[in-house]
Amino acid sequence: MQYELEFPCKKEDLAPLRAGDTVLVSGTIYTARDAAHKRMTELLEEGKPLPFKLEGSAVYYVGPTPEKPGQVIGSAGPTTSGRMDAYAPRLLDLGLAAMIGKGARSPAVKEAVVRNGAVYLAALGGAGALMSGSVRELEIIAWPDLGCEAVRRLRVEKMPLTVILDTQGGDLYQSGPAAYLASLGSSQG
Amino acid sequence: MKTITRQQITEAVARLCIQANTSLPADVAAALARARKEEPWPLAAQTLGFLEENLEIARQKDLPICQDTGSACLFCQVGSEVKIEGDLTEALNEGVRQGYTRGYLRKSIVGDPLRRVNTEDNTPAFIHTELTAGDKLTITLMPKGGGAENMSRLAMLKPADGVEGVKKFVVDCVKQAGSNPCPPIILGVGIGGTFDQVALLAKKALLRPLDTPHPDPFYAALEKELLDLVNATGVGPQGFGGRTTALGLAIETLPTHVASLPVAVNINCHVTRRASVEL
Numbered sequence: 001m002q003y004e005l006e007f008p009c010k011k012e013d014l015a016p017l018r019a020g021d022t023v024l025v026s027g028t029i030y031t032a033r034d035a036a037h038k039r040m041t042e043l044l045e046e047g048k049p050l051p052f053k054l055e056g057s058a059v060y061y062v063g064p065t066p067e068k069p070g071q072v073i074g075s076a077g078p079t080t081s082g083r084m085d086a087y088a089p090r091l092l093d094l095g096l097a098a099m100i101g102k103g104a105r106s107p108a109v110k111e112a113v114v115r116n117g118a119v120y121l122a123a124l125g126g127a128g129a130l131m132s133g134s135v136r137e138l139e140i141i142a143w144p145d146l147g148c149e150a151v152r153r154l155r156v157e158k159m160p161l162t163v164i165l166d167t168q169g170g171d172l173y174q175s176g177p178a179a180y181l182a183s184l185g186s187s188q189g
Numbered sequence: 190m191k192t193i194t195r196q197q198i199t200e201a202v203a204r205l206c207i208q209a210n211t212s213l214p215a216d217v218a219a220a221l222a223r224a225r226k227e228e229p230w231p232l233a234a235q236t237l238g239f240l241e242e243n244l245e246i247a248r249q250k251d252l253p254i255c256q257d258t259g260s261a262c263l264f265c266q267v268g269s270e271v272k273i274e275g276d277l278t279e280a281l282n283e284g285v286r287q288g289y290t291r292g293y294l295r296k297s298i299v300g301d302p303l304r305r306v307n308t309e310d311n312t313p314a315f316i317h318t319e320l321t322a323g324d325k326l327t328i329t330l331m332p333k334g335g336g337a338e339n340m341s342r343l344a345m346l347k348p349a350d351g352v353e354g355v356k357k358f359v360v361d362c363v364k365q366a367g368s369n370p371c372p373p374i375i376l377g378v379g380i381g382g383t384f385d386q387v388a389l390l391a392k393k394a395l396l397r398p399l400d401t402p403h404p405d406p407f408y409a410a411l412e413k414e415l416l417d418l419v420n421a422t423g424v425g426p427q428g429f430g431g432r433t434t435a436l437g438l439a440i441e442t443l444p445t446h447v448a449s450l451p452v453a454v455n456i457n458c459h460v461t462r463r464a465s466v467e468l
Binding site: 065067068071074076077103124126127128130133162175177178179180181 | 230232233236239240244247250252253254257258293294295296297305307309334335336339367368369371422423424425427428429430431459460
């Protein structure tokens with residue numbers, strides 16, 4: 001199935017999505033990777049506000065290349081999400097609706113996704129030029145000292161993503177390879 | 190003696206940085222195209238098609254193929270009849286500094302592994318130098334992404350583990366990496382040598398073009414067998430499932446100690462970038 005989603009979103013919009021579905025994401029999303037997650041967690045410890053509202057938001061794990069004059073953004077594909085596993089359950093419990101990245105997540109993240117009715121979406125790893133085509137506006141909203149790791153607000157249009165973890169516990173990284181291997185078994189059997 | 194100036198080296202490296210990050214070597218692009226045609230699983234074939242489209246967009250819009258423009262891994266072969274004017278390491282680092290700045294490439298290096306402050310110019314480069322005969326300086330750049338590098342592994346196997354132990358280690362490494370290193374991947378496998386040398390062998394194996402098998406038929410056959418085993422894991426492009434888990438696999442070996450069987454697997458993503466220049 002293919003769906004379209006606008007962020008920020010309501011959790012009920014995520015309920016129909018299933019692992020393996022395609023989603024075209026539009027609206028406002030935020031970038032954050034290792035260093036920004038560390039700082040956001042420190043702000044939470046101190047009881048201070050985060051650079052953006054978590055509730056209903058999507059975070060894209062990306063550190064883009066610098067934009068050339070006249071470009072909105074440089075190359076902008078996903079980084080490995082597993083490095084954010086230590087921080088993600090807390091953000092999900094505080095209302096984060098979607099994470100965008102690539103690669104497997106920990107059992108704790110999977111549980112937090114189901115518990116909160118959130119989703120984990122994959123962008124195409126190593127396809128930064130293609131992914132950047134969906135970005136219409138970019139603004140650095142926190143920690144410019146972090147360079148490529150600064151928090152950016154992006155306005156995106158129909159960014160093509162694949163559902164990896166859904167609200168029901170589905171996981172494409174398990175079911176996808178299993179379905180392919182099963183197809184070999186049935187064709188040989 | 191032939192004299193090569195610091196400026197010649199710096200300018201050559203700067204160009205390599207930009208060239209390597211915006212266009213893939215022909216053998217890697219060809220392997221991707223062939224994999225898409227031969228991929229039996231529809232979602233996997235579609236995903237490989239998007240990766241080919243990405244190469245085309247990068248070319249048209251003059252964008253880096255991947256946002257992780259990598260650690261600058263440099264391999265230098267210095268002829269014994271070459272005189273380098275000035276400091277080679279400084280000349281190479283200045284080339285990386287200029288190339289990553291001029292080319293709007295991402296600066297991905299922190300100056301200290303624990304205190305983690307970005308050096309803001311992608312230096313230092315990771316430099317390997319070999320002395321050779323002749324009057325040429327050959328410089329090869331491999332920008333190496335962090336996601337795939339992180340999934341690489343090394344083991345000191347026992348000689349009794351033999352070739353079966355090596356096969357198991359490589360396949361386990363690929364399964365454990367799963368979707369993380371942006372499959373389809375390319376594998377560099379080092380076998381033999383010492384603890385430090387085997388990791389470098391694995392990295393050097395990634396420099397060999399994918400259409401060039403190992404010159405020793407024994408290892409050429411092992412490369413093919415290992416690639417087939419890896420492509421039977423089902424991981425597939427992006428880890429979504431399918432046949433094309435890897436586009437290529439190269440083995441490099443060294444003699445080793447009677448007690449040792451070192452093995453290293455250096456994983457690279459489908460954006461396996463390399464570019465060379467001869468001065």
